[in-house]
Amino acid sequence: MVDTRFYTHLGPFPLGELLSGLDVEYDTASADPIISQASPLQTATQNQISYFEQKRKQSQLNECGASACFVKPNNVSMVSGFEVVPIISNHPRADFARILDRLYTAKTCLPVQENEEFDDVKICKGVVIGQGATIGKGTFIGPNTVIGPGVVIGENCRIGANTVIEFAVLGDNCLIHNGVIIGSAGFGVAISATGGVDIPHLGLVRIGDNVSLGSMTAIDRAMFGETQIGDGCKFDNMVHIAHNCKIGPHCMFAAQVGMAGSCVIGAGVLMGGKAGIADHITIGDGAMLSATASTMHDIPAGEVWSGIPALPIRQHMRQISAVRKLGKKKNS
Missing domain, CATH: 2.160.10.10 (Hexapeptide repeat proteins)
Incomplete structure (x- = not known):
């Protein structure tokens, strides 16, 4: 599952809505499952979408429980024995990449978390800290460093200048x-x-x-x-x-x-x-x-x-x- 400390989940979506505008085909008469997440083939479960592109990874299909899967036209028969809606695509990996931006968005450093919220942490000028970040006691953060939202930094760390941690x-x-x-x-x-x-x-x-x-x-x-x-x-x-x-x-x-x-x-x-x-x-x-x-x-x-x-x-x-x-x- 995608970590919600760092990403905002935009779903769920009906499969047809999620695929809108993509050059793909699937059997709309058979099913239009709700898709809530995306996942690699071997870890995908119900209401998730994945992709299958390389025949050498056929064994991963046995572990796949996805509701829908991008697949090349010549590989459709390889997924037909599974309870998954095949989405026919000439470029399964590329189309999978395109729908990821429709399902998730990365959190940004705005609004900025105020430095005063951290106890026993030394923070230099120009440091930007995103919302939800936690910093352990005794840690030092050098000038102009960026700590992204949701980041966790332990105790007694020393972070140099002009560093980005997200x-x-x-x-x-x-x-x-x-x-x-x-x-x-x-x-x-x-x-x-x-x-x-x-x-x-x-x-x-x-x-x-x-x-x-x-x-x-x-x-x-x-x-x-x-x-x-x-x-x-x-x-x-x-x-x-x-x-x-x-x-x-x-x-x-x-x-x-x-x-x-x-x-x-x-x-x-x-x-x-x-x-x-x-x-x-x-x-x-x-x-x-x-x-x-x-x-x-x-x-x-x-x-x-x-x-x-x-x-x-x-x-x-x-x-x-x-x-x-x-x-x-x-x-x-």
């Missing part, structure tokens, strides 16, 4: 350096006949206790659900964590680590500067990724990988040695 829940004793952005929408774009369609992100960011985030770090909120940063994580400057990633406790990332969406990172993982991780990658507990390494494959627990594309470090070193030997033979 759609987020932070634990205790967090150190957020200057210029950090927490809770922006992730990079989600659906392809349609008229070009790219921005996908609204309706989730949040959850950050544990004793977390440190370096300057200019960006952590995107989830499309649905949560982007999670575990207790005790320490990130250098300019680290980027994309939507729906789940980072285990006590991970340490050097500067410019970049991670695409929906990655799952175990406990105590170390990453060198400029390491890159493709989307939907899983990295096990205690693994290490060397500086500038870029992986498109899962990394088992405890292993050390390096290179582009990343490989187990011993294999990578052998490849480098073999290439050097080839170069010597050619020059001799």
